[in-house]
Amino acid sequence: MSNVMKMVDEHTCTGCGRCIIVCPHGNLSIKQGDFGFPVPNIENSELCAGCSRCIKACPFSDEFEEDE
Ligand code: SF4
Numbered sequence: 001m002s003n004v005m006k007m008v009d010e011h012t013c014t015g016c017g018r019c020i021i022v023c024p025h026g027n028l029s030i031k032q033g034d035f036g037f038p039v040p041n042i043e044n045s046e047l048c049a050g051c052s053r054c055i056k057a058c059p060f061s062d063e064f065e066e067d068e
């Protein structure tokens with residue numbers, strides 16, 4: 001299953017929240033990673049539909065689409 005957590009790690013995530021806004025299930029949040037930087041977090045993996053909207057919304061993803 002493909003979602004932003006597998007595309008962006010804590011070395012690139014800025015905690016901008018774009019991925020959180022587009023998730024149709026409201027299933028993403030930002031947590032503090034091991035090194036103190038923000039990382040995306042899936043609240044309930046069973047609710048993730050793998051729609052990739054979060055990936056397309058992330059400016060640091062290779063699949064970023066400006067108008068998502
Ligand atoms: S892949 Fe879709 S359902 Fe899963 S976290 Fe991303 S936006 Fe939400």
Ligand code: SF4
Nearest residue numbers: 013014016017019058
């Ligand atoms: S859109 Fe990308 S940079 Fe922004 S919070 Fe989500 S994972 Fe982090």
